Amino acid sequence: MNMDIRVVVPESMRPEVDGADWFWDDVGDLKVRICPMSDWRYEAMLGIHEQVEAVICKHTGVTQHSVDVFDHQYDQTHDNDCEAGDDPSAPYKREHCFATVVERMLCGVLGVDWKSYSDELVARYPGPRHKKP
Numbered sequence: 001m002n003m004d005i006r007v008v009v010p011e012s013m014r015p016e017v018d019g020a021d022w023f024w025d026d027v028g029d030l031k032v033r034i035c036p037m038s039d040w041r042y043e044a045m046l047g048i049h050e051q052v053e054a055v056i057c058k059h060t061g062v063t064q065h066s067v068d069v070f071d072h073q074y075d076q077t078h079d080n081d082c083e084a085g086d087d088p089s090a091p092y093k094r095e096h097c098f099a100t101v102v103e104r105m106l107c108g109v110l111g112v113d114w115k116s117y118s119d120e121l122v123a124r125y126p127g128p129r130h131k132k133p
Contacts, residue, residue: 003055005032005047016072019125020046022054023064030054037124041110042117045103053085053099057092066091 013021013033021033032050037043057067070091074084085096107114 002029003032003051004029005034005051007036007043007047008033010035016068018075019121020050022050024054024058030058035125037120039112039117041106041112042120045106045110045112045117046121048106049099049103052102053092053095056095056098060095062092062095 010018013019013035014023017033019035023031025031030051032047032054034043034046034050037046054064057064070089071084074087074090078084084090085092085100087093090096104114106112107117
């Protein structure tokens with residue numbers, strides 16, 4: 001298995017995704033795609049969060065499809081989808097929360113202010129239904 005994290009323009013992401021995404025390709029390789037942010041450390045933290053979440057989901061049997069379906073439904077009823085994985089009914093809640101722990105540890109090591117990082121995520125990526133055409 002190969003794992004690939006890339007920063008890409010929003011237009012090249014899957015249409016149902018806004019800002020950060022993970023998916024398994026046809027040969028079983030993990031693809032993580034995130035959109036540009038103002039600081040390379042933010043991009044690293046977000047990409048690693050997605051990678052950790054995907055790997056744990058694979059291990060625990062949570063499918064990409066179930067995550068996509070939940071995220072889509074969540075986006076329809078919430079103004080911001082950045083924290084869909086924190087919802088108690090998320091099929092990947094544990095996996096997302098563990099990935100957030102890793103992300104927060106990186107935040108400390110890299111000297112990033114968590115609130116500034118989180119505020120940028122919310123401002124830049126309000127959810128797929130708010131995506132500009």
